[in-house]
Amino acid sequence: MNAREEILDRIRSALRDAPAVPDVPRDYRRSSTLGEEELIELLTDRLVDYKANVFIEEAAAVPQRLAVLLEGAGRYAIPHGLDQALFAEADARDGGSRRVTDAPGHRLSVEELDRVDAVVTGSAVAVAETGTIVLDASPDQGRRVISLVPDRHICIVRARDITAILPEALRRLDGTRPQTWISGPSATSDIELERVEGVHGPRTLDVVIVRG
Amino acid sequence: MSGTFLGMPSLPVFGIGNLHEHEPFPKAARRELGNTQLRANLGHATRTIRDKRLAVVSELPDWEELREAGRAIKESVMARLPELLEQFEANFTARGGTIHWARDAGEANAIVASLIREQGADEVVKVKSMATQEIGLNEYLEEQGIAAFETDLAELIVQLDHDKPSHILVPAIHKNRSQVRDIFLREMEGVDPELTNEPARLAAAARAHLRRKFLSAKVAVSGANFALADSGTLAVVESEGNGRMCLTLPETLITVMGVEKLLPAWEDLEVFMQLLPRSSTGERMNPYTSLWTGVTPDDGPQNVHLVLLDNGRSAALADEMGRSALHCIRCSACMNVCPVYERTGGHAYGSTYPGPIGAILSPLLTGITAEENNSLPYASSLCGACYDACPVKINIPDILVHLRGEDVDSKRGKRGKRGRERLPSQMDLGMKAASWALSSGKNLGLVEKALPLGRIAAGPDKKITKLPGIAAGWTQSRDIPAPPAQSFRQWWDKEHRAPAAPTDPTGTGDAGTGNAGTGSAGTEENP
Known part of the structure; x- marks a missing residue:
């Protein structure tokens, strides 16, 4: 008998008392009623608690905000699906010379990503209660690697993508897409439980929440 | 349907690897x-x-x-x-x-x-x-x-x-x-x-x-x-x-x-x-x-x-009482609330899985008789804090008690030397004696007649500090108070079955504070 058959056989044998399959009581909260302002406020509170930097902007002010955030950076990466118009202000200052784009057929290597100072991505959905932003590798978020290797991640969250609680967020996601759930910059508490922000993942997380 | 088992039931096949306590x-x-x-x-x-x-x-x-x-x-x-x-x-x-x-x-x-x-x-x-x-x-x-x-x-x-x-x-x-x-x-x-x-x-x-x-x-x-x-x-x-x-x-x-x-x-x-x-x-x-x-x-x-x-x-799944240990999501909440783990740390458990969950999971995965894993279910005061903290409600104290039973069962009648007839262990004999004594009031009454012997053993300081045989483990860190002169049942017989009306006017007062409340551990003298 091969290992697969043998293990399945052992498990069936272990279950020969035919234990009942219980109904799962889903009496926990599965929806909520918070309005947009409350959601923004709650998400901001959580992200700040994780030591992320949060900027709340009207849509029209986002290019200006990105230009300011990118001021100190050298080269920065973006995924090909991110709206180029977001960088109009930044381009006005440097002509777009610092920007590199990860696109199908023109992939940035790990070494190239290691040499950029920042990455700007969109996001799929956010959970206010836990301060979580989910990336699902859509074209405006890019491959998982691009938001991982650069030391600074600037992440754009649309207010309409903010949910209050996790069950609401999961209903908006396709589980089979590669996902990264991000709740603050990378962190460790492994030495005497003292929290240190910034280990292997991006050490700085800037979140731009876009109203409307 | 794949969920129904139709073949011959097989014996459990236990796990190997870093799952063992190497010393008690x-x-x-x-x-x-x-x-x-x-x-x-x-x-x-x-x-x-x-x-x-x-x-x-x-x-x-x-x-x-x-x-x-x-x-x-x-x-x-x-x-x-x-x-x-x-x-x-x-x-x-x-x-x-x-x-x-x-x-x-x-x-x-x-x-x-x-x-x-x-x-x-x-x-x-x-x-x-x-x-x-x-x-x-x-x-x-x-x-x-x-x-x-x-x-x-x-x-x-x-x-x-x-x-x-x-x-x-x-x-x-x-x-x-x-x-x-x-x-x-x-x-x-x-x-x-x-x-x-x-x-x-x-x-x-x-x-x-x-x-x-x-x-x-x-x-x-x-x-x-x-x-x-x-x-x-x-x-x-x-x-x-x-x-x-x-x-x-x-x-x-x-x-x-x-x-x-x-x-x-x-x-x-x-x-x-x-x-x-x-x-x-x-x-x-x-x-x-x-x-x-x-x-x-x-x-x-x-x-x-x-x-x-x-x-x-x-x-582990084959153990109906223990299978819910497999619900564990490795959060470690049970360790952080455990008064034993908090003091001994993880190394004391030997296995990859320490703390309360380790004390049940390790012997369930390896079998209770593997190395010293039978000592793990006793690494608990059964306070129940782990059960309260567990996010998937694994009833760790119940499984600990179940595994202690498995441990005792695994040792029953196995103390004999190789080649000889199996000898019942002291525990077996003790359990047999207890089972006889507790099976009827008459038997218990006979045993209770021996209470004064215990008082002699306790001596003038009214403490038994050393018991023989396997009971020595109990007195390693505790004294046993001298047994009372009479048992509750003996006292009850005297008080309630005596045909004559009470003649001692202080008798009822003593009965209210007598040994009924403190059981056989009471040491005060009855009239």
Whole structure:
């Protein structure tokens, strides 16, 4: 008998008392009623608690905000699906010379990503209660690697993508897409439980929440 | 239907690997208790995480509803395990992943090593994983000439110091910052000799040390926190980003996971991703969670493997009283609330799985008679704090008591020397005597006639300080008060069955404060 058959056989044998399959009581909260302002406020509170930097902007002010955030950076990466118009202000200052784009057929290597100072991505959905932003590798978020290797991640969250609680967020996601759930910059508490922000993942997380 | 077993029932096949207590727990505990640094660090750590956990758990109005859903989901997974495993396998395979089945630790190790060799690699980066620690993968790979680099900061500290983890969540909790600096200075190539003991500087040193490894690694090895049967999706929960590095950068990803980690469906994740971070690190959410489903073209590893591990899980599942130990999601909440663990630390349990959950999981996986694992179910005062803290409501105290019973049963009538007739043990004889004495009031009355003998044994200070035979264990740390001159039953007979009216006017007053309340332990004189 091969290992697969043998293990399945052992498990069936272990279950020969035919234990009942219980109904799962889903009496926990599965929806909520918070309005947009409350959601923004709650998400901001959580992200700040994780030591992320949060900027709340009207849509029209986002290019200006990105230009300011990118001021100190050298080269920065973006995924090909991110709206180029977001960088109009930044381009006005440097002509777009610092920007590199990860696109199908023109992939940035790990070494190239290691040499950029920042990455700007969109996001799929956010959970206010836990301060979580989910990336699902859509074209405006890019491959998982691009938001991982650069030391600074600037992440754009649309207010309409903010949910209050996790069950609401999961209903908006396709589980089979590669996902990264991000709740603050990378962190460790492994030495005497003292929290240190910034280990292997991006050490700085800037979140731009876009109203409307 | 795949869930129905029609074949011959097979005997449980137990697990092997790093699952054993090598000396009786009381002996190991005594040694560990002498380590004052360990006790100070552990006391601080368990207290801190306990407080954080309580704070974030009390934020959720539906915590108990989430626990109840978690319990029911896990119970349903166990009942449907064969069917869910087949469903998971079909989905994972359809998305380009490859599944391997491993009956035990040895088979799992061999599969992983051969997958690494297929890639022509002689080193791998690793994400912290209980399963690979259970099977002793690092040690095996080292024997095979493959270097495995732990990338979680605490695991890195432990590995560099050639030590063992002492806590499943914060494995290096037994070391303080100066010890960590010393280990880095001694073992880390190219480390800044001016390194201070600030945690931020130490974390930065680990980042620099591992960065080149991450960026050049061809193969990564991981565990998994959850696997979703309805989509074939795997999930890893972490904090530092070392998990993302391992799961994203190398071309080949090999995951080792126990068969019990399955969840039926995507929506079940909404329960467990609320339960796990709050129970584990006391955070609303851990910094990073990665989900992948087989291979995604152009994104992440293109050569994706999963080793499904039994190693005693089917044996644990066969134990109807103990099978819910497999519901464990490795959060470590039970350890942080355990008065025994808080003082002895993880090393005292020998196994990869320490604390209350380890005290039941290790003997369930290996069988109660393996090495000294029968001493683990006694490593508890049965206070029940672990049950209250468990996010999936595993009734650890009940299973501890059940396993103590298994231990006693396993020893019954087995003390005889080889070749001779089996001799009943002292415990067997004692139990037989008790069973006779307690079977009728008449028998008990006869035994009670011997009470005055106990008073003689106790002597003038009215204390018995040393009992003979196996009862000596009881008096090692306690005295037994002298038995009363008469038993409650004898007193009752005198007071209530005497045909004549009471003649002693003080008799009723004494009866109210007599031995009835304190039972046979009472030492006051009756009239």
